[in-house]
Amino acid sequence: MSRPLHIEAVQIIQSQASKDTLKNIVRAYLMKLSKLSPGTTITSSSYEDTPELKEHVQSITICDTEHETDVTPNEVELVIHIYTMDQYGAETDTMTDGTSGEEVSAADVWALPADEFHGLWESLIYDGRLKEDTLRYVETALDLTDRGVNPLIVGWSRVVLLHGPPGTGKTSLCRALAQKLAVRLGDRFPRARLIEINAHGLFSKWFSESGKLVAKLFDRVREIASDPRMLCLVLVDEVESLAHARRAAMAGLEPSDALRAVNALLTQLDRLRRLPNALVLATSNLTTAVDVAFVDRADLKRRVGPPAPRAAYEILRGCCEELMARGAVAPRELLFALRILHGSGWAESDHARTSLRLWAVANSAAAAGLSGRALRRLPFLALALHAPRSAQTRTTLLEFIEALSAALKCHLEDEAALLEDEPVTKPQNKNNEIILNGH
């Protein structure tokens, strides 16, 4: 039996065509292509000469979760998802503290699939199968719930915890996962919401009122989840704030209200897990500090680390491709995918020279433990501060890669200087990055 290849097509918001009609049109178009490249998006400029497609479909993404290399349409089973995107952005749920009258931003609520998260999944690159595993875990959990499997016999909790150093894409992965589920499970759940709870905001102040705020917040979450055709994804960011509040309460530094508030949150999350259409995603920067009670509730706990050389190369290659596509680096040149460099035995050749130079930069960045966030910022710093400037000529790809190398060196020097300034007071993670307010 051929393996499935998931295809996600965005329907133009004004289009009135039925999903089934569009599935057929997309399938017919894809079957005519000689190869399909997982992880790529086909935009409407590529199907100008297929008017029925251009009229209704904004873009077609060939998903990368089941296949890594190019495939021919005949060797796979195309599973096509058609969806429209919400354009309105997040709605912030604020609550007023009874004592001080101040407004607290308790949660952001996104209608999914959201325009903001389009392409996020594809932009995240990890070593190993982190993306695939988290997606399969969640799909299996929801499937078991659907079949009515008793969780007391086959235990699962529908809580996912991603932990690791700052800037490694944990929050982004949760958002991307939520978007992916909304798209993939669109037939079963025609509506989906992502509710992002800011644990840090809830527990940093207002301890006297936090318990009430938590209760109010979850009333709202349950109201959303009371619609059985609504997929309800709750993201608890910086979940270590719970443990912090609990410890402070136990040490007598904070009133026992703090403890009650943390317990209220854990109880509410437990109740939520009993709903068949809800799922809890949590992130933490400090693994050791995550509340034990919370860790115990999560049955998928994954450490998300800084990118190793392969992921670092693909992230930087994506940045180069984007800058060449927009003309900021010119002329357009070929950068090989890592598997091609690998296949050629890393042989030096004129064609491979720039790719191999980029591979060297990626290796240095990975050896220094650069986070995904720091890595994504390097191309901008390279262009702004290190690329040769001339009004007449554009930066060539090789010049740009040399500028990337210079930007990396500078970034590491700056970071070392920062650590010298603040040696004692600031907590540091394994990569010697200072944790500033969790960022």
Ligand SMILES: Nc1ncnc2c1ncn2[C@@H]1O[C@H](COP(=O)(O)OP(=O)(O)OP(=O)(O)O)[C@@H](O)[C@H]1O
């Ligand atoms: N593995 C990765 N692949 C691609 N991009 C990444 C990766 N890791 C981080 N990034 C980029 O870094 C940025 C920061 O990611 P995000 O905020 O999700 O990280 P985080 O781990 O939640 O960090 P924090 O805990 O500090 O909030 C994102 O815009 C993302 O594009």
